[in-house]
Amino acid sequence: MSDYRITLLKGDGIGPEIVDQAVKVLDKTAEKFGFTVEYDEALLGGCAIDATGVPLPEETVAKCKASDSVLLGAVGGPKWDTLPGSNRPEAGLLGIRGALGLFANLRPSVIFGPLKSASPIKDEIIGDNMDILIVRELTGGIYFGERGRKEVDGKPAAWDTEMYTVPEIERIARVAFEMAMKRNKKLTSVDKANVLESSRLWRETVIRLSAEYPEVELNHLYVDNAAMQLVRNPKQFDVIVTSNIFGDILSDEASMIAGSIGMLASASLSGGKLGLYEPIHGSAPDIAGKGIANPLATILSVAMMLRYSLNRLEAAQAIEDAVAKVLKTHRTPDIYEEGFVKVGCEEMGDLVCAAL
Ligand code: NAD
Secondary structure (H helix, E strand, O other): OOOEEEEEEEEOOOHHHHHHHHHHHHHHHHHHHOOOEEEEEOOOOHHHHHHHOOOOOHHHHHHHHOOOEEEEEEOOOHHHOOOOHHHOHHHHHHHHHHHOOOOEEEEEEEOOHHHHHHOOOOHHHHOOOOEEEEEEEOOOHHHOOOEEEEEEOOEEEEEEOOOOOHHHHHHHHHHHHHHHHHOOOEEEEEEOOOOOHHHHHHHHHHHHHHOOOOOOEEEEEEHHHHHHHHHHOHHHOOEEEEOHHHHHHHHHHHHHHHOOHHHOEEEEEOOOOOEEEEEOOOOOOOOOOOOOOOOHHHHHHHHHHHHHOOOOHHHHHHHHHHHHHHHOOEEOHHHOOOOOEEOOHHHHHHHHHHHO
C-alpha cells in the first residue's frame, strides 16, 4: 500500500496538461524523499457533464472523501457556457467544496525573485520578498445566504444576505492565527465593521480569539482601505483573514500584484487532513491542447499539498526551490522575457523534475 492516496480531478481545457506535469513532479519528489503516492482519477466540471450529465457525480465525491488529498486542474469552457447555472461546470466546483467541508481557502501571493518584472507594481513598493497569505472563508456569507427577487414600489428588485455565525468566524480565524504563528506572526482581519452588523460580530469574535494567540500581532482594516493598502504598501501584510466575498475580491487583487496568473497556487482546507489544491487560474480554453500552458501554479499547488495536508515540509520546500531555480533560465510563453529559453508545458515539468 502507498503512503498517500491522491484523487486527481483534471477537469477541462488545460487541466489535464498541467495536472500531468504536477503528477510527474510529485512522483519525482516522492522518489527523492522516500515516500509513495498512488492516484485515482475522477470527473469534475465539463468532462463530467459530457460523461454523466452532471458536473459533480457522486462517485467523484466518494473518491475524494476516501483520499488523503485532492489535486484539481481547472473546469469550464465555452462548450458548457449556455447550460443553466446549476448544471454548469462551476456548480461542480462549489459542490465539491461544500461536500468536502472546505471552509478555508488559502491563497499565497508570492513574488519569485526572477519574476519581479511581471508585477504591475513598482519595484521599490514590492521590495525583495512580497509574501502575503490570504485566508478566505469559503462556505458561508453572502454567496450562500438567503436570496430572492421581489417587487418594491411595483418595480422588480433582488436581495442577498450576508450572515456569519460565531462558530463559522472562529474556525476560519483559528486557521488564520495558526498560519500566522507559522509565518511572521502578523494577522490583519478585514471587514466592514463601520457599516455591517455581520462585520461587527466578525471583529468581536476575532478579537476574543486573539487572547489564545498572544504572540500574533493583530490589526483590523476596513475592506476599502485594505484594497488600497494592498497596492500602496503590500509589504505591510503577512496573513490576511476575511469573509467569502471580501476574500474573493482581495485575493484576485493580491494575485495581480504577484504578476502572472500561471504562477499562483491555492489550497482549500477542511480543518482535518483532507484538502483540495488547485491553481487559481481557469481552464484557459484559448490555449488548451497547444502544449504551451504554464504548469507551475499546479506544481506549486502540489507543494502546498505536501506542506498543509501531508506534512512533508522538506519536500514542499524542495519543489518551491526547484521552481525558483528553473525560472532563472527558462520560461513558458505567458511569463517569457527576452534572454530566457522559451519552453512548453511538458518541458517545464521536466525541468522542475531535473532541478529537484
Ligand atoms: P482563465 O484563467 O482560464 O484564463 C485567463 C487568461 O489567462 C487566458 O488568456 C489564459 O490563456 C491565461 N492563462 C490562464 N492560465 C494559464 C496558464 N496556466 N498558462 C498560461 N496562460 C494561462 O480565465 P477565463 O478565460 O476567464 O476562464 C476560462 C474558463 O475557466 C471559464 O469557463 C471559467 O469559468 C473557468 N474558470 C475556472 C476556474 C477553476 O476551475 N477554478 C477558475 C476561473 C475560471
